[in-house]
Amino acid sequence: MVQLIVFLILAAVCVGSAIGMLTSKNAVYAALFLVLNFVVIAVFYLMLGAPFIAMVQITVYAGAIMVLFMFVIMLVGAEMFQEAGGLNSWQRPVALLMGFGLMVVTVLMIATSASPAPPRDLGVSAMEFGSPAQIGEVLYTNYIFPFELISFLLLAAMVGAVILTKTERKKRRVLRSLRNKN
Amino acid sequence: MNLADLTQMVLRPIGFLGLWASILLIVDLWIPKDRKTITGWLTLLGLASTAIVVAYTTGEDPVAMGGMVKADGFAYMLYYIFLLVAALTVLLSMSYIEKNNIERGEFYSLILFATIGMMGMAMANDMIVVFVALEVLSIPLYVLAGYLRGKAESEESAMKYFLLGAFASAFLVYGIALVFGATGTTNLEAISAAIEGGAANRAYLYGGIGLILVGLGFKVATVPFHMWTPDVYEGAPSVVTAFFSVGAKAGGFAALLRVLYVAFEPVTADWAPVIAILSALTMIFGNISAITQTSIKRMLAYSSIAHAGYILMAGVAGGQGALTDFAASAAAFYLVGYAFTNMGTWGIVMAVEKEANTNNEIASFAGLGKKRPMLAMAMVVLMLSLTGLPPTIGFVGKFYIFTAAIDAGYMWLALVGVVTSLISAYYYLRVIIVMYMQDGDVEADLPWTLSLAVGLTTIATFVFGVIPQSLLNIGNDLISGIF
Amino acid sequence: MSEVALIITEAAIKSGILLFVLLTAFAYTTFAERKIVAWLQVRHGPNRVGPLGLLQPAADGLKAIFKEEFMPAGADKKIFLMAPIITVIPALIIMAVMPIGPDVLIGSRLIRLAITDINVGLLYMLSVASIAVYGIVLAGWASNSKYSMMGGLRATAQMISYEIALGISMVGPVVLASSLSLKDIVVAQQNSVWYVVLQPIGCIIFFIAMLAEVNRAPFDMPEAEQELTAGYHTEYSGMGFSMFFMAEYIKMIAVSAMWISLFFGGYLGPFVQEIPVLGIVYFSLKVFLVLALMIWIRATMPRMRYDQLMAFGWKVLLPLSLVQVLITAAMVVFWAPV
Amino acid sequence: MLVPTSYFVILSAVLFTIGATGVLFRKNAIILFMSVELMLNAANLALVAFSREFGTLDGQIFVFFVMTVAAAEVAIGLALIVTIFRNRASIDVDDIHSLKG
Amino acid sequence: MFLQVLTATLTAVTFFPLLGVLVLLFVPNEREDTIRWIAIGTALITFVISLVMLGQYNAADPNMQLEVLLPWMNFGGGSTIGFHLGIDGISILLVLLTTFLIPLAMFGSWTGITERVKEYYIFFLLLEVGMIGVFLALDLFLFYVFWEFTLVPMYFLVGIWGGKQRMYAAIKFFLYTMAGSILMLLAIMWLGIHQGTFDVVELIAKGGIDPSTQRWLFLAFAAAFAIKVPMFPLHSWLPDAHVQAPTAGSVILAGVMLKLGTYGFVRFNLSMFPEASLHFAPLMATLAVIGIIYGAIVSYPQQDVKKLVAYSSVSHLGFVMLGLFALNEQGIQGAILQMVNHGISTGALFLLVGMVYERRHTRDMNEYGGLWTVMPVYGTLMLIVSLSSMGLPGLNGFVGEFTILLGAFGSEALGSNIYAIFAAAGVILAAIYMLTMFQKMFLGPVTNEKNKNLEDLNWRELVVIIPLLVLIFWIGLYPAPFFNLMGASVDQLTASLDAVTAVALR
Structure with missing residues (x-):
């Protein structure tokens, strides 16, 4: 039960930060949102019995890849670029709608087909798994x-x-x- | 199994080439800046000796590394294609990179690395190898596409190629993840067994297959995942474009066919129609878009999309027992033909190109028939081969692949194939018209390495169009009963 | 009390103690630094507040708290405020996996002298350390100042570069102990010798890289006063500034602790098996010695030029550390595990 | 109680689609690139979740490879962005219009 | 075995021109006369070889003769593709026609072609290889290779040395013909897979394709051949190509290339799909008759002589098609003879038109008038050829058309005389437009100043025309040897067709 609550909270943070990344005007904010997202995912890895992967996730993704991103954003001043106009006015909502539609379809598909039972317990080996x-x-x-x-x-x-x-x-x-x- | 297994016989070709590429990187440091052609020749030597290694490796027990790889006849056949394409690319690039002041030894090493990636894809028997090899192939290509430093269009081309490539990889990985979720394994044969076992979650499985198709579809540029191709092909250095219009495509198809034929064989009936439709759309769209192009590079880009459609046609025939071999060898043969033809064509484009990415209009070929009759004749042969007219290897390839499709019961697809070939005749002929029937002051720059490459490919295009049996035999012998 | 509740209580108590110790240690490390440097330069150092100036850190803290927070014009407010916090948090949690003594029995309960011992402990420290970069680079960027920005970027480049050498030089002890858990590594040294004997090169590389990692002299380029007027924290004052300060010194302590755990037997020392509490003493002593060494270096070594610093990291340390790994691997394979 | 695998998969699907939408939606090459990274992470999450479900390490190993590849990709991608920036102070993919289409 | 194949008569007759091409490649561009002599010499030797072939041919044997068979390629499926050549009564006349017309056409373009001479003759020789190959090929794959291969040299001949609209005409020609042949390609592939062989002889012997499948196979093959013939309504490429092509190109185009289509009908459609042929006979005959009338009507108002001759081809080939789909002995024999006749007459017409065009550089009839007085020899020749073309008794055209009409009248397959009646009307129309043309150009006073001083034909031009004239009279007066050559083979073909007809009508 505790796990489920933690999961739900973190999932909310995770999705929230992803959307934050998507909508941030400023590239630095986008990168920070993404870092947050990655850290949360690392926590999920811990929950899923993958401590090694979780640590690598933080070291490689948050610690190296995103730092590099940040570095380049600042170096080239990319955060200053406002997306003038961006997509054509009608394209934006269409893209969003398509994305949302795809999401709903995928979620429904998985939700209806996959078994909602929790995975089996790994037993004694759980500590060593991963x-x-x-x-x-x-x-x-x-x-x-x-x-x-x-x-x-x-x-x-x-x-x-x-x-x-x-x-x-x-x-x-x-x-x-x-x-x-x- | 341990590290020592890395010396297993079947890994020797890829290992040998890898070693060569790495050593070449170091050796290159001692080669003086103005004599980088030496590196080129060393690269060719490496490719040739790898071919010999491949020849001596065939017939070994194909499965190695605990089922990670399966270097069977199909893989060997493709090795030869990759090595050939890489060798032609090196030959073409020697004068090209010198002319454009981008002469650096790493150029050749990157080509070798990409070739290693292709070889990995051809021998992949596990999704993980498919993915890693695909990236080993792609990353050098991103760099090569941006090799014309200081030329904006080259850098942009690299950027576009890169972004879409990464996007495609993400699809591929997610697809693999879903298939893994459905079957609990990433091994191609085990996936097939799991699907047959019936336990697989269908939603995951079909979602996974779909996403894998999208991912690989991007790599081989099938409609509707093709939009990057023209820009990238146009902006990249011509020699690199030549390389990835054949090599990367061949690698992508190798993986695609293997994944479809082996892993998803039990659900052939479900994916084959999708592939058929993709193939038809690709042929139709590629050929129709090519008609309006005025730049030869863009025209060839669309043409390469179209050809992806033809090769994809072999995909539908697979997964049906004995037919699979037939389809696989058809695809392999088509790729050989396409390799010769396309490399030769790009060689001629490079000869006419004054400086990188200039003089690329089809109109700039005007008068070539008068000024350089042999070169123009070569172009005619190559254009006919691209159209699929006898007596060229392009015709034999199309014949083979259409036969495979008809054999599998896809008459309508073959019909689309021939009709689109007809459409393609229109724009390939236009090149011939311009060369022979219009006057112009075209100048062609033909260093001997370039003429060697063009000559070899043209002769091969013609000779194997007339007597293809030796080539067919290689394919038939290597690819029999392996899927 | 249930087992779960017990574990949570234990962890909470240990965390509280660690936090307290770290904060105190931070305060007195700054004090120690000023004192030691003063001695080395034949001065007195702080000596007004309290006996021998021992209350100086408290005074500094009070001053920082009451000082006015200054927000530069054009700064990105949110990130400007967040940056010091992002810097401090990793510094505070990094020590969580550090064993400071052998297990002790309290009542019937075996207590580990570390908040937790996970099998990826070393990786944990590495990953937390890598997160710390954000605070610096964001501080530099958010300040909307050229010097801060330069400082931030330099710090980032430097930390990323030296992190590689740092990581690779860890591989030696890890291979020898065949574990990523710090505790296992320390215990392994108990059965063999201190790894500084087996890994002299690795030990030195780690030390150099860790100096760079925490931006200590002679690698304190990012905050070079002459060039950058103190680098990324130029625009910070009050609490913001002291938080950066705090993070830096806690990280010093953390990397020192790592170093001694990897190469100098951690809490090991005579009779530690018999009297576990001695472990804490040995540990603290060793950490203090390393800190003193770092301060000593600061007082005596000139600062490196930036390009030399980068070149040194990539062209000397990295290859060396790779060679070290090769040698270690060969050792393990051919002479059987030591 | 353990969280069912399908919850993680649904979460990963949501993240994946957000990432994909981002690629289609944004024009800034860097943010576009970050969206791709998000997609990869979504895939990783699914892989780890499945790995837990089946009790095998294959999924985790795959994630390990994906991360390595992603790191290499980032090196190249950012190098490209820096190069382009040097030449033309813009990374808006729409500004890249010396090529049509 | 390989050597045997290489030295076989049929291989020699097919590929000998390639030898000439090879020699030509090494002759410098400037030595134009040498080039011409080498090319014509090659063509003449090829003709001689074809005469040798005629000598070896046994007219009494209805089966394939002088066969050459070599396994060529195998795609790993069951069916092997063979290099299979052979000749029988249906193809021998057409081969001879080809080898006969080519040197004449080459000789005829001696002065007409002054640019890129070497390439011109190379393409011509390549064209010859392709056309002979089509007539001799007995393997569907091989046949298709030759079939498509003929397009390429012709495309260049029209596109490089043609008139003002040459590019348009060349592309139109190419795409039209290719459009048809790709459908045939599909059918070929289907046959190869489902019948297990690409060999025509085997396929005919095997038979047994069910009638409904036969129908679409028939249509697919017919698409290729009908465009090539060209049958109404697929003829629109023909006027363009003919008008734009250089003289020799037109000669070969009309004289030989159109026969590729009609030959294809006999060799493949009638032999391999008898049931379908029977089924579609009325349709094909109707189209043929429409073609006859339409061709004639459209010819009449043409001002451009070449265009007139081109449209008249549509009409003439309508006769051939009608004869073929009468599906009886007279019809088919007449059709085959008419193919030869048309080759000779129309070839001669184009050559003659070309000769005057070289002098005046126009083909507009209104530019001429009263030529007879200026060029009497030319006028006489033109008259004979025109008469032959419209089928005057005693000349070759009559024999062919008459036999065809006889066949059409007696045809069980068509089951009605109506086709023959309308076709006969076509003969009359032919007389009208031909004579009108002749009158406009040759009779009356010389109206155009420019025509006053035209020279009459020179010896070279006579050398080109006389052989044709000889044939015109020979066939017209004594056609028996020609019928003898094809008789046995046609008998065999009609016998099988009759069997099918009998079944169907029962």
């Missing part, structure tokens, strides 16, 4: 191939990010003169 040791065990045996594959992903992303942002001094000057011309 522990780093267990995760590691599975990760380095069954999932070793994708794990190795992802190293290429990270390498490529690293190389890519460097290539995209590294400017040679000379080129920069040319660019600036070009921009002045325009």
Whole structure:
């Protein structure tokens, strides 16, 4: 019962922050709402017996990804951009309506088809379920191939990010003169 | 199972290429700035030697890593396609990146990384590998699309590609999550078994299949998830566009076919009509939109959408026992044909392109027939192949794939296929008209690597259009009884 | 009383104590810093309020409370007010998983000398530490001031960069103890040796990275007075300012505690098995020594240039820490678990 | 009492649709991108919930991979945004109109 | 085996022109005369090879002869695609017609084509390969390959060397023909899958497609062929293409390419789908008759000579179609002979029109008048050819049309004489428009100053026309050898058709 109440409260916060992110004019606020959302989701992970994932969620998502977002928003001053007009006037409500409709349909579909019974108790192993040791065990045996594959992903992303942002001094000057011309 | 299993035979091709790509990154540091062509040749060497490794790996027990991967004949067939596409891309890019002052060794490494991703997709036997490999494929492509630094349209193209790619990934992941919720596993074969077992929650399952289709649909650019294609294709450097119009597409289809044929085989009757409709819409929309384009890059972009529709046609034939092999080899063969044809076409586009993304109007091809008869002739062959006219590989491919569709009982889809081919004739012919029947002062810049690539692809397009049996045999031998 | 109620009560009591201890420790760390630096510079330091100036922190606190809160023009009010709070909270909760002594028996109840011991303890500390960045970067942004902004951005970049080296240098002890629980790590050192012996490089890397992580000299770039007129908290005064101050010193304590737990046996010391309460003493002593070391460094080392700082983090610390992990892994594989 | 899995799934579906709507609704590339992250998180939540339901770790492992991928994507995405900004001080996708469509 | 195939007569006759293409590729662009001689030489040798083929052909054998069969490709489904060539009485005359007309047409364009000469002849030779291939192919896949392949060189011939509207005409031609053939492609694929083979001979022998399926297969094939023929109402591409094409292009287009369609009807529709053929015979015959009358009526008011000849083709091919769908021996024999006749007569007409066009660069009849006095030889030739075209007894056209009408009268399949009666009216109409044209151009005084000093035909032009003239008289006076060539095969075909008819009418 306690869990259910906690869930409902957190779910409200979670949805609220998501909507907050969606509607914030200011990108910094949007990012903060998202951080809140991620932290709440981390709490859900704890409730679902995934402490390791919960911690990674906070470290990676809240601690690294969103900080980077924030960093870039501030660096480029993106929070200043007001969306002038944005979508055409009729498109906005249509998009919202479609989104809402989709949501209702999905929720109804799941609600009517899935069993409302709580998942079975994991018993004695509940304490160890989702522990780093267990995760590691599975990760380095069954999932070793994708794990190795992802190293290429990270390498490529690293190389890519460097290539995209590294400017040679000379080129920069040319660019600036070009921009002045325009 | 442990780390040592990573040395299993079937993982050697992908491992070998991965090692090569990583070493190349380091080796490149010692290659002087003005001689990056060396890196290009090393890349080609890597691709060629990987092909040899693949050839020596075929026939091994395909399932490895506890069912994570299944490097069967289908995968090997696609490996060859990917390696071919990557090799052609490298060949095309040597002069291109030099001409446009974006010559950096990492360019080649990124191509290799993307190729690794494609190979991963081809051998995926678990949703997790599908997802990770898809990202390994996509991320280098995002970077490559924005490689023309300082050119706004290239950066925007990369941005659009990236945002839509990430959007698509999100759909894919959610779809996988729902399928996982329905079946309790991410292994393709286990999913199939679970569905057959009947315990699967249908709402989750169908929702999941739908979202996976959306996600992969974005990647391979089927209607209605295609809107990013023209902009991205137009803005990206031509050589990169060539790469992802074939390579990424092939990778996406590899995964799509595997997921459909293996995981969702028990519910074929439910998804096949959806695929059929998607395929029809894609063919119709792609071809009709291509008609009005004036830029050759945009025209080819829409044409590539259309071709996605044709390949998708093979999708409907699958999941039906013996037919599945037939459909899979049809798709593979079509991809080979499309690879040759499209790479060659982009090579010619690059030859006519003065500087990146200039001179891309179809009108700028005027007079090519007089000035560069051989090049124009090559373009004619390639255009005919794209249209699907004999005696080119494009025709054999279409014949194969339409036959598969008819075999599966989708006569109407085949009808849409041939009618849209007719429509496509209109805009492909326009290129020929402009080349031969209008005068202009076109200049084509053909460094020898570029002409080599164009020549090879054109000859392959023609020769395999006349005597395709050797290619067909490879496909038939590799892809039999695997799904 | 039911078991659940007991657990909750226990946790509440422990939290209360920890909070009190931390706040006091914070106050006296600032005092200690001023005193130690003064000694090192052959001055007297604060000595007016109370005997030897011992009541100075209280006076400072009172002053901060009554000082006028100043809101810069054009500042984003909500975030400006929120930033110090966001900074303080992680600092306060970070110590929750830190074992400060072995388990003690009170009555029939085995009490852990940590608020909780979770199997992802180390990750918990890392994740909470990573959240702390927000306060700084938001403070810098919300102040609507160039200097604050620069300070905030610098702090962010610095913390993100050094967090990686910090995280990787932790891997050594984790691998040796094969657990992410701090308690397990400490216990493992009981059975073997202090990991500083097995992990000298890791130990040093961690120390350097942790200095950067809490923006201490010589990595106190984000608040460099000469360049940025005190960085992200330039525009703060009164309680806002003291909250940043508080967070910084509590984080100092926290990372020091982490360091000693990972590499210097935490609460371990002679006879700690027999008399568990000794653990708390050893722990406090060690933490105090580390704090003193940090203050000493502040007093003696010159500040690094920003680009050098970043280059050092990425080009020296990170590769080194990776090498360290490799060596550790090889050690574990080839010489069997130590 | 444990919370039924379907509650979590419904929550995740709601978050997912909010994210998807955001992608269609917003024009600021950064916020658009954040919406995508929200979608990924919704998927993660569903995965973890299912993982709990089946008592297997597969879902959690998947989440782990998704997070890694997301991190890599963010690196690239933000690099792109920074690059574009350098050239043209705007990240409104509507401003990106040197390409039609 | 491969070598055997390579040296077989039929392979040689099909692919020999490619050898010429290969040689031409290495001749420099400037040496135009060399190019012309090589091309014409190649075409002539091809003609000689086709005569050798004629020598090897046994007219008494109704089956496929000189067959070449090589497995070509296998898609992994059951059906194998073979490289299968063969000849019988139905195709031999058309092959000969092709090899005969091509060198003449090439020779005829000696002075007409001065730009991009090399490419021109290359395309011409490629076209020859495609057309001969269509007539010889006995595998549906192979047939389709050749069928589509003919489009490409023709497209270029019209598009590059054509008149003012050439691009429009070229595209229209291409898309129209392709539109039909893709439907045929579907039917081919269906047959390959469901009948298990793409081989025409096997398919005919196998039969057994149920009648309702046969109907749509028939229609799909018919779509391709009817457009090519062209049958009313699918003819609208033809005037454009003919008018815009260069002279030699028109000759080949009218002389050979239209026959691809009618040949297709005989070879595939009648043989493979007899029941459906019977079912659709009245419809096809009706369309054919409408075509005859319509073609003639529209020809009459044309001012452009070429257009007139083009529309007259619609009319003439209507006769061919009528003959075919009479579904009896006379009808089909007459139709096949009429295909040859039309090739010769219309080919000659286009050549003649081209000759005067080269001199005056106009085809408007009103520009001419009284040419007879200026160019008597030309006038005589034109008269003979026109008469042949309208079917004057003693000339070739008469023999064909008369046989066809005979067939149509006696046709059980059509079951009514009404078709024949209307068709006969078409003969009269033909006389009207042909003679009107002749009168306008050649008779009366010379009205246009520009025409005063026109030169009469030179030796080269005579060399081109005389062989055609010889054939016109030969067929007109002694057609027996031609009928003999096709007799046995047509008998066999009609026998099977008769069986079906008998069943249906019982």
